[in-house]
Amino acid sequence: MTGPTPEFVELIEVGPRDGLQNEPTVLPTATKVEFIRRAIAAGVRRVEVASFVNPRRVPQMADAEAVLAALPRQPGVHYVGLVLNEKGLERALAAGCTEIGMAVVASDTFNQRNQGATTAESIAHWGQIARRAQAAGVRAQVTVSAAFGCPFEGEVPVERVVEVAERVAEAHPFELAIADTIGVGVPSQVSEIVGRVRERLPGLPLRCHFHNTRNTGLANAYAAIEAGVTRLDASIGGVGGCPFAPAATGNIPTEDLVYLLGRMGIATGTDLEALIDTGRWLEGELGRTVPGALVKAGSFPRASAIA
Ligand code: ZN
16 A cells, blocks of 8 residues: 555445446336445445436436436435536436536547547536536536547547546536546556546545456556545446447446455445345346356355445
């Protein structure tokens, strides 16, 4: 550890959005709501519940409003809605999201494919979104996507990531996320990128979002913690991906991450057994095995509830 080991790491459950949107099976609204309810019952306090994007492009998220309408409002629980433009923001606010997330892709080609705009245009959209969300009393955060590599342009220079991070930070997000959208990153990159962004944006809380596409997800999560990051995205069962990024599969599994952290003495406020149960339940609902390891192997020691 370059810094002291943190006592607590906050987990953001992204399975209901980033996970399910890449599944060929479209789950019924009631099943999505049950998924979110289970995550919250397991102790998660921030859940990315839906994206408010064009349902023709992402049919898995077409029932975003219905999902939000069925969720009970709970103090301390944030329902995060992903938006990519102002129309999405209007829908997310009307639906009752308590947190808005926006993504700006570090590479122009990917940003164009993902949201039909250049990176610079999306940065401008984000500025409007942040202002309007903040005016509505809803907190807003932003993700710099494809920070570790682009499926179309290849390597993304660290300087480019830092520059995009600085530009989006001008709109005062309460948190900035750095995402390995296609799962190509390695720990040394995490240390470098997090270090460089922290240097330029001291005081702005950072979150990291990893995919386990090339089996480096948990190593990257550890590197992020070592670099001082205490907020991580994960998805129960390790479901996830991006429909516009070829072969981008699998967020880091929430329960695998909780196991790793818990055994290191780092609290997450979650119940590991409940997370594993939910991963197994999700397998039944999706009708296929999920990538997570703990879903198969179980915890150790048996029946220990790691807080
Ligand atoms: Zn993702």
